[in-house]
Amino acid sequence: MSELLFETQGGIATITLNRPDSGNAFTTEMLADWEAALRECIASDAIRAVVLTGAGRIFCSGGDVKRMARNAASGQTAWERGQYLVNHVHRIPLTVLELDKPYIVAVNGAATGAGMDMALMGDLRFAAASARFAESYIKVGFVAGDGGAWMLPRLVGTPRALEMLWTGDFVSAEEAERIGLVNKVLPDDQLMSHTMAVAERLASGPTVAIRLMKRMVRQGATSSFPDALAFAASCTGVVAGTEDYREATTAFAEKRKPVFKGR
Structure with a gap:
């Protein structure tokens, strides 16, 4: 199956990260398909709102840590690592910046590392009660490479952002709502119906x-x-x-x- 699903209906485009057995961790192919889907959303007047979510029980675990470890073991240089971010991962936030239509993220489970950063790019964020958030880069001795250090302080303030970035600890959906990280928390079985209702309202608006x-x-x-x-x-x-x-x-x-x- 495709690593990313893209469908449109009634003026709403839905992008679903589709590697549930791998926590919807990024691959180069997924990122390319993701950018292509966003480009279509930008170009098509028929699309008036965009929804992003993940397949399975995890929203997105970010970069594939096993692949990163293999790359490091094979002698990948610091320059090559940086170029991979620029040429692939960063294409998503930069393309999202070009999207002036509503971009709604439905966080259906854990959002960690770059996966959390991808969630932060939404104009609106709705979370399932079981969702959790962690800027987990520090757990693997890394830094926030996908815009989290820029976006997170603007949402929750610098002290709280640094706490999350320095500890990598999880924040529950309830706490995320309290600190303004998400707009609303829904029961798991109501997340998508609520998200789509909001998307439909925006898609049918002026x-x-x-x-x-x-x-x-x-x-x-x-x-x-x-x-x-x-x-x-x-x-x-x-x-x-x-x-x-x-x-x-x-x-x-x-x-x-x-x-x-x-x-």
């Missing part, structure tokens, strides 16, 4: 406004307040010219539910 708001939030993280206001004014001008805006205002006046077309 697409241009949703995408521009994501761009506004991202730009606001690195810009001054006056620059953010200027960008907001530009986005307002764009949205005001959409069919969905006209439909929404008309529906409001007519006291009915709007029907959005995504344009």
